[in-house]
Amino acid sequence: MIRTTELLTRNPSDRIQVLDADGHVVTPELVPDLDDETFIAIYRDMQFCRRFDERIISLQRQGRLGTYSSLAGQEGAQIGSTYALADEDVISYQYREHGAVVARGFPWEYLLYWAGDEHGNAALADKNILPLNITIGDHLPHVVGMAWAAKLKNDDHVTVAHFGDGATSEGDFHEALNFAGVFDVPAVFICNNNQWAISVPTKRQTASATFAQKAHAYGFEGVQVDGMDPLAMYAVTDAARKKATQPTDGRPRPTLIEAIQYRFGAHTTADDPSVYRDQADVERWRQRDPLSRFESFLRNTDRLDDDEISRIDSEIENTLANLIEPVEEHDANPDEMFDYTFAEPTGRLRDQREYLDSLRTTYGDEALLQEK
Incomplete structure (x- = not known):
């Protein structure tokens, strides 16, 4: 059995993998x-x-929900890593890692966020998940602060x-990792390297040869993993958790x-990836689909069959x-967007609220919700 210290001290260019693209075990230990x-x-x-x-x-x-960030292709990293955590571990994510929410027990209220209601974020607190973060990287210093407090x-x-x-x-990334070290x-x-930051490719x-090696500059280990292999993600996250606790x-x-x-x-439902990437590349990556390879593993080890798949579906x-x-069926209250922006409302905020009130007077609440 590979020990935790050995698993996390490999060369960052040595990608850790448990299952190959066909779902066969390549690292049984x-x-x-x-x-x-x-x-x-x-x-x-x-x-x-x-x-x-x-x-x-x-x-x-x-038109029934707002702009959404797809996670397809990244299920293995999100689910595999979350299953390796304890329930009391706190998760802070960007905006695409819905799998972490699913693995913690999906509250229906989460969908309210994608319908424009911040109550969807509040529902995550009971799952030890911090609110969804749109601003790139600015949650990382907060994560370090919470870890230090713990x-x-x-x-x-x-x-x-x-x-x-x-x-x-982003500067927040480097400041956070430096403080953490x-x-x-x-x-x-967990850096989810999905090859594209909107339309900017990894290169x-x-x-750097890898993102993982950036950890070495801050005095701790970085490891590169096949993120489309849920078992590899589980193994590495479990090892990282043990090293921390x-x-x-x-x-x-x-x-x-x-x-x-x-x-x-x-990138989101407002994006057209055909403008900046080749569909042939997408199809090549689809050969490593985390769902099909994990299903093959479960079938090969007699843990899954057609009847069980039908039941799950x-x-x-x-x-x-x-x-x-x-x-x-949920009715959001548009006034709430003004209640928690500042401790004391600014002049501009008051003007915006008055404008909303004028629209409500003219058109009524029902028309405003339909316009939404």
Whole structure:
């Protein structure tokens, strides 16, 4: 069995993999020691993410939800890493890692955010997930601060940050990692390298051979992983968590995980990826689809069959139907957008509220909601 210290001290250019593109085990010593129910649960959540993605994009195209960021192709990294965490571990994510929410028990209120209601973010607090973050990379210093606070309070949990490769070009990334290395905070940084930061390719994002090696400049380990392999992501995240909470030398250490994967769809529903990338590249990456390779692994190990897949499909369809209905029946209060912006309203905020009131007087609440 490979020890935690050995797994995380490899050369950052040595990509860790458990399953090949066809779902065959290539590193048996890294297969997690999980029961069959947990393996099936991981598969179910990955399938749910893909179907959720398709459904939400369809609803957005119909004008029933707002702009949405697709996760298709990245299910393995998000689900695999979250299953390796404890329930008390805090997750802070960018805006594409819906899989982390799914793995923690998907609250229907999460969809309210994509309908323009911030109550969708508030619903995540009970899952130990911080609000969705749109501003690139600015959540990273907050993650480090929370991890440092946990260390000072002797809390036995880690704080996990998800972000894209584009965030590594932000100052917040470097400040956060430098602080994490100096103060030995129990944090795990997961860089979801999906090859594109909107239309900017990885080769234009950094001159480093890997993103993982950037951790070395700040005094801790960085490791590169096949992000489309959920078992590899589980193994590495589990090792990183143990290094942060159960250090052999009494010194908790952070880890930077670079998850190599590919965004199958557009950056958001407002993007046209055909303008900047070749469809042939997309098809090549689809040969590594995390869903099909994990399904092959489960079938090959007699954990999954057609009957179980059919049962899972029906369960997912019912769950999605039950999620969407209460969102569309929910009535948001437009006044709330003015209540929490500042402690004291500014002149401009008062003017905007008065303008909304004038529209309400002229057209009524129902017309405003329809316009939304």
